[in-house]
Amino acid sequence: MATMNGTTNGHLPTKQRAAQFHPKDKSVHINEIPIPTIKPDEILVKVRAASLCHSDLMLFEPNEQGLVLGEGDPFTMGHEACGTVVEVGDEAKGFKKGDKLGWLPIVDCCFDCEECQIHNLYCERGESKVQGMTVDGYFQEYCAIKWRNAVRIPDDMDLDTCAPLFCAGCTAFNAVTDTVAELPDEPNSTWVAVIGCGGLGHLAIQYLKAYGYRVVGIDLSADALTEATASGADHVFNPKIDTDYIKRVREITGKGCHAAINVTNSVPAYSSTPQLLRMNGVLMVTGIPQSPLQFQAMDISMNRIRVRGSNNGTTPRLEKCVGFSHEHGIRPRVTQFKLDEFEEMLKLMESGKHKGRLGVLFD
Ligand SMILES: [Zn+2]
Ligand SMILES: [Zn+2]
Incomplete structure (x- = not known):
């Protein structure tokens, strides 16, 4: 009643x-x-x-x-x-x-x-x-x-x-575990970039650090980068301010990152991701822009990058x-x-x- x-x-x-x-x-x-x-x-x-x-x-x-x-x-x-x-x-x-x-x-x-x-x-x-x-x-x-x-x-x-x-958490976790599955088993000398350090990205960084990887966080928001550092990122870059960030990432990591997990919904952020990667680097597609992505077919066919996907x-x-x-x-x-x-x-x-x-x- x-x-x-x-x-x-x-x-x-x-x-x-x-x-x-x-x-x-x-x-x-x-x-x-x-x-x-x-x-x-x-x-x-x-x-x-x-x-x-x-x-x-x-x-x-x-x-x-x-x-x-x-x-x-x-x-x-x-x-x-x-x-x-x-x-x-x-x-x-x-x-x-x-x-x-x-x-x-x-x-x-x-x-x-x-x-x-x-x-x-x-x-x-x-x-x-x-x-x-x-x-x-x-x-x-x-x-x-x-x-x-x-x-x-x-x-x-x-x-x-x-x-x-x-x-966010299970998507980040799956992106990290799917990425890790493709990488050499030497986390200490293996670099992973996380593009987008907000809700999903700050968790991806925590999971990567829990596995022992070296992490570069990239975001256009200063607040997100503060969170990336608090989550354990070894280096953070804001492409709006650090306009030479790609060159700097390649210097820090030797030849570029072994993998990049993109959690953004930004087509331009995806377009610049291959440049962060070394030969045969993994590009993990996790964030979903509303328009289709474009990559050079030759980058994929020649295995310069490996495009993978992950989700919740x-x-x-x-x-x-x-x-x-x-x-x-x-x-x-x-x-x-x-x-x-x-x-x-x-x-x-x-x-x-x-x-x-x-x-x-x-x-
Ligand atoms: Zn969701
Ligand atoms: Zn079914």
């Missing part, structure tokens, strides 16, 4: 507040919506923290990726969060009330086909959707997630700050990311806002004048 303040005798409220994207006019509003009812393969989570990912801004921009984003009815934004289990569906094996969880955002895929083993956005049996991009995401107090996406967070990890692990991955990889982050004390830097300050947070993200990740901390 509902009480005056909307709570039921079963302790859960019936309504909640959510930061929702309105596709009609591409605006964001804080709306009151019902608490979701879970299906047998779902878990209801009380969100503790949700953070903003740069790709959330794709809702507001045109894209050439062929992605269908933000159509139809208003839906809750956000695809990066963590929280505590409040209700478990019958099929959600191995989870119980009170568990601390993080999770991935693709739903309505089968999780089992060949495509799902690489990335379940491309499931051939289901109709994959991204929570926070086309259906309700996590800038709301309670959300329903698929148990197949969920990973338990160790008790001694801080829920308030670990939300960024569940998109699948649940087994997320599990490894959480384990590694726990073991090595990886700390996402998050600036917290209240749900009511959502628009302010969005504007700050758009301005690029922020360090680390921006997020909402719920009560």
Whole structure:
């Protein structure tokens, strides 16, 4: 039975507040919506923290990726969060009330086909959707997630700050582990450039340092470079100020970096990345500009550079990311806002004048 303040005798409220994207006019509003009812393969989570990912801004921009984003009815934004289990569906094996969880955002895929083993956005049996991009995401107090996406967070990890692990963190971790797999096993004398030292980049730097690599951080923002240094980068450069940065990187590293992980959404930043690399260097494509990238075919055919890709991955990889982050004390830097300050947070993200990740901390 509902009480005056909307709570039921079963302790859960019936309504909640959510930061929702309105596709009609591409605006964001804080709306009151019902608490979701879970299906047998779902878990209801009380969100503790949700953070903003740069790709959330794709809702507001045109894209050439062929992605269908933000159509139809208003839906809750956000695809990066963590929280505590409040209700478990019958099929959600191995989870119980009170568990601390993080999770991935693709739903309505089968999780089992060949495509799902690489990335379940491309499931051939289901109709994959991204929570926070086309259906309700996590800038709301309670959300329903698929148990197949969920990973338990160790008790001694801080829920308030670990939300960024569940998109930026696992993307950075996968980019680093996919890069490391291509490099000689001598991290101490192996140089990796991280292009873009914001939300994703500052975590990529921490993972690389945990593996023992030498790191060069590159960003156009002074704040991001401060964060890069705090995250352990050996050298940092701002191409706007250090106009000879390519020459200097090549001097410091001998002949150029062994690998460069580009997490930016900037085509010009990608165009200059091959120059940072030595012969047969790895160019890891991680950030997603809205327009196609161009590289010299000869650079690729002659193996001057090796172009690879990485992304947020699948649940087994997320599990490894959480384990590694726990073991090595990886700390996402998050600036917290209240749900009511959502628009302010969005504007700050758009301005690029922020360090680390921006997020909402719920009560
Ligand atoms: Zn993301
Ligand atoms: Zn599938």
